[in-house]
Amino acid sequence: MRYEEFTIEGRNAVLEAFRSGKTIDRVFLLDGCQDGPIKTILREAKKRDTIINFVQKERLDQLSTTGKHQGVIAYAAAYEYADIEDMFRLAEEKGEPPFLILLDNIEDPHNLGAIIRTANQAGAHGVIIPKRRAVGLTATVAKASAGAINYTPVAKVTNLGATIEELKERGLWFVCADLDGEVMYNLDLKGPIGLVIGSEGDGVGRLVKEKCDFVAKIPMKGDIDSLNASVAMGVLAYEIVRQRGDKQIN
Structure with a gap:
């Protein structure tokens, strides 16, 4: 099964990606941000053993292509992993x-x-x-x-x-x-x-x-x-x- 979307930005988009079962290789979160949506994303990432990186806003701005990351960017796998x-x-x-x-x-x-x-x-x-x-x-x-x-x-x-x-x-x-x-x-x-x-x-x-x-x-x-x-x-x-x-x- 192929995944067309590789970089996912924004709180709702990342949360939906986790909940839909997409394979997320890595998630970047704004360091120090403790609000509800970020905590929910963190919980989902830990549940799936996704690699979590806490980074500064400058790093997120660097990674962002939309400029609307809302403190979270995820990398989804291009293809599904096998067993x-x-x-x-x-x-x-x-x-x-x-x-x-x-x-x-x-x-x-x-x-x-x-x-x-x-x-x-x-x-x-x-x-x-x-x-x-x-x-x-x-x-x-x-x-x-x-x-x-x-x-x-x-x-x-x-x-x-x-x-x-x-x-x-x-x-x-x-x-x-x-x-x-x-x-x-x-x-x-x-x-x-x-x-x-x-x-x-x-x-x-x-x-x-x-x-x-x-x-x-x-x-x-x-x-x-x-x-x-x-x-x-x-x-x-x-x-x-x-x-x-x-x-x-x-």
Whole structure:
């Protein structure tokens, strides 16, 4: 299901968006404002575990396109998020072991869009992103995915580390990309797998990395020591495809 409205301004509009069940990624509220409508919006946001930012009026004025924000601006998702169960169902329908992409600290919408696009082409059954320190399903992400966002489920989770633990109990094992890992060709990347990719600058966070079963290094011959996150994901995803064999993709 697609949402056409991405930025919502004004008290009534934001409250209606919450009450209609729209997925609100983030809400900006005027710091110090304690009146009834703002308190109601705050309550709705907390109920849905939406990220809340208390900001000064100058910041709201900056974000506003209408000039009539009334102390509140919300960012709605451009597309509805999926559940992880949807990904397992997709794998089952295709008769394949689950192949999931997990992203840590990816804040660039073009990177996320490119990752969703590559995930779709590589036959991954879904992409999992964290609520914080990450870009959501914005219009820019949708455009950069070149339509793949309509076919590849994207789920948003509160805690990536806890999600990895839960998925391990369901039979998945995890590999993350990092410079200090084992060369990817030497790893067994078959079976139910989660591929964890971090940002170009910071890589995969320490706590998430510690939960991974393997750390994979992409061999690099050049003079710089990192690849763009979406490129690194693509290289590793297709090594997984290669090891699974052609029968896993059409």
